[in-house]
Amino acid sequence: MYTEAEAARLLRGPQSTLHYWLEGGQRRGKTHRPVIRIEPSGSRAVTWAEFVEAGLLHSYRNARVPMTELRTFIDLLRADLGVAYPLAHHRPFVSGRNLVMQAQDQAGLDPDFCLVAVASGQLILTGPSQLFVDRVTREGDIATAWRPHDDPNSPVRMTPDIRFGKPAIGGISTDILWEHHQAGEAIDEIASDFDLTTDDVRWALAYENSSRATTAA
Numbered sequence: 001m002y003t004e005a006e007a008a009r010l011l012r013g014p015q016s017t018l019h020y021w022l023e024g025g026q027r028r029g030k031t032h033r034p035v036i037r038i039e040p041s042g043s044r045a046v047t048w049a050e051f052v053e054a055g056l057l058h059s060y061r062n063a064r065v066p067m068t069e070l071r072t073f074i075d076l077l078r079a080d081l082g083v084a085y086p087l088a089h090h091r092p093f094v095s096g097r098n099l100v101m102q103a104q105d106q107a108g109l110d111p112d113f114c115l116v117a118v119a120s121g122q123l124i125l126t127g128p129s130q131l132f133v134d135r136v137t138r139e140g141d142i143a144t145a146w147r148p149h150d151d152p153n154s155p156v157r158m159t160p161d162i163r164f165g166k167p168a169i170g171g172i173s174t175d176i177l178w179e180h181h182q183a184g185e186a187i188d189e190i191a192s193d194f195d196l197t198t199d200d201v202r203w204a205l206a207y208e209n210s211s212r213a214t215t216a217a
Contacts, residue, residue: 002165007046010148010158010167011058012211021057022050024067032067035074038084048160049085052143055135056087059128066110073107090141093133097123149207155200156207167211169204170196177201178208 004022008015019025023041024034034040036053046054057065077086080099086092092100097116101123104114111117115129125133134152137145145159148167156169167174172194180190181201191198 001048002046002051004044004046007051007054011051011054013058018046018054019044020067021054021065022046033071035065035067035070036085038078048165049088049143052088052136052146053085055146056129056132059132060113066113069107069109070113073103073109076103076106088143090138090143093125093129097125148211149203150210151206154203154207156203167207169200170194172196172204174204174208177204181205 002010004019005015008018011018020032021035022037024032026032035057036050057070074086077092077100078084080103081089081091081096083089092115100116101118103109104116114126116123117126118124135147136143137147137157145157147154147156148158149156156167156174158165158167162168162171163173169177177190177194177196180193181187185193187198187201187205190196191201194201
């Protein structure tokens with residue numbers, strides 16, 4: 001579980017936008033139901049599955065996602081797959097692309113927010129959808145880890161049962177490694193103290209520096 005504020009920080013997006021996706025709300029005099037949750041819960045806590053689904057929505061450059069059409073689309077996938085959080089499930093992105101295409105068409109989803117598209121007669125993932133899939137580590141159909149770093153080569157991961165889901169590498173929170181480096185410790189000393197490689201520490205620092213730069217901006 002994350003707080004809304006922490007989840008928004010890790011996703012590098014506004015908390016107000018994340019709250020709107022989770023709880024719905026009013027815009028332009030119209031009430032919108034949540035996109036991610038089945039119904040508003042009033043909770044400011046974010047579950048792992050909710051965080052993963054928010055990661056997909058965040059991958060779209062336009063944060064003003066079409067609530068009504070996306071909600072209809074996700075409801076259709078929920079019914080067909082029988083899972084509460086279908087976008088955190090593996091099947092829509094692999095074996096269930098035909099199902100996704102049908103749900104997109106039925107919901108009238110804008111092409112900019114589609115998960116799959118047709119190319120040379122084949123169903124392929126759209127750009128934002130592929131970026132999302134590349135960030136997620138799965139065991140079977142379940143998302144078990146998330147790469148918070150934009151660099152696709154980064155080994156930094158968020159895993160629910162490691163460091164309470166905080167970004168970590170080799171089981172060590174990246175913020176702890178960053179604090180040691182800020183205190184003046186050399187990279188090789190930090191690596192030795194935490195039984196990591198120097199590359200591990202450099203990746204952790206690269207993630208923390210980029211994350212903090214984004215937050216400061």
